[in-house]
Amino acid sequence: MGFTIPTITSYPKSNLKGTCVKNINLVGKTVLITGASRGIGAAAAYAFAEAGANVALVARSTDEIAEIAGQIGEKALAIPCDVSRYSDVASAVAATARTFGGLDVLINNAGVVEPIGHLQDTDPEAWSRTIDINLKGVMHGMHAAMPGMIAQGHGTIINISSGAAHGPVEGWSAYCSSKAAVYMLTRTADKESREKGLRILGLSPGTVATQMQREIKASGINPVSQLDWSVHIPPEWPAQALLWMCTPEADDFLGDDVSLRDEDIRKKVGLI
Numbered sequence: 001m002g003f004t005i006p007t008i009t010s011y012p013k014s015n016l017k018g019t020c021v022k023n024i025n026l027v028g029k030t031v032l033i034t035g036a037s038r039g040i041g042a043a044a045a046y047a048f049a050e051a052g053a054n055v056a057l058v059a060r061s062t063d064e065i066a067e068i069a070g071q072i073g074e075k076a077l078a079i080p081c082d083v084s085r086y087s088d089v090a091s092a093v094a095a096t097a098r099t100f101g102g103l104d105v106l107i108n109n110a111g112v113v114e115p116i117g118h119l120q121d122t123d124p125e126a127w128s129r130t131i132d133i134n135l136k137g138v139m140h141g142m143h144a145a146m147p148g149m150i151a152q153g154h155g156t157i158i159n160i161s162s163g164a165a166h167g168p169v170e171g172w173s174a175y176c177s178s179k180a181a182v183y184m185l186t187r188t189a190d191k192e193s194r195e196k197g198l199r200i201l202g203l204s205p206g207t208v209a210t211q212m213q214r215e216i217k218a219s220g221i222n223p224v225s226q227l228d229w230s231v232h233i234p235p236e237w238p239a240q241a242l243l244w245m246c247t248p249e250a251d252d253f254l255g256d257d258v259s260l261r262d263e264d265i266r267k268k269v270g271l272i
Helices: 039-050 062-072 086-100 124-152 173-196 211-219 236-245 248-253 263-269
Strands: 030-034 054-059 076-080 105-108 155-160 198-204 257-259
Touching: 030 039, 030 086, 030 124, 039 054, 039 062, 039 105, 039 236, 054 062, 054 086, 062 076, 076 086, 086 124, 105 124, 124 155, 124 173, 124 198, 155 173, 155 236, 173 198, 198 236, 198 248, 236 248, 236 263, 248 257
Parallel strands: 030 054, 030 105, 054 076, 105 155, 155 198, 198 257
Antiparallel strands: none
């Protein structure tokens, strides 16, 4: 393929067992990934490209996505985009479809955890910005992609969720609220669109060794900030889960979240 996919050895030693690349063929399929400049998004871009898919990398970090696209080659397209702006997202979806002839998979991965702090101490503007990115950004992606997917009779949308969607975490009022709302967006869109050929589901990856965990660590708030780096899984693990979720094996989870903390899910994905 001409590029090197990062492996678990790129990260501090983990107490988990290792990685396994699923034998999934996505040749001829097109995937758009938001937040693709680093972390889960970047790992997913490499994984989907390795599986043969065309990949549109969408993020605000222009240089980073251009570098990744350059490593992947002609099957990759870098599109600067702020997901909080619907016009940006609609243009990104249109450019992807125009370049590759359609869109088969949308991965709404872009997200932020900050501001971290007790609600009464949080800047309302920063809090609202989190909602703009984490919730409205997902809605923007779905709204822009769904008409084309419905017209072609198929499509998969995966929204990156979190355990914070299902339980409160001290200091994370914006993040928890946004992720809980995304979970209901996933469920509602599935109810409306499954009969139209769309597969809509979420991935709750657990704690992942990314910049977000560094920000959480620096906050010193709540037990998550006290976790040792070694317990966080590498972003390649959720990337492999995303590949698996594009197959019929994941159909039991349509309209719901797949939790990568679940040992059975890790086995299905091929991680353990």
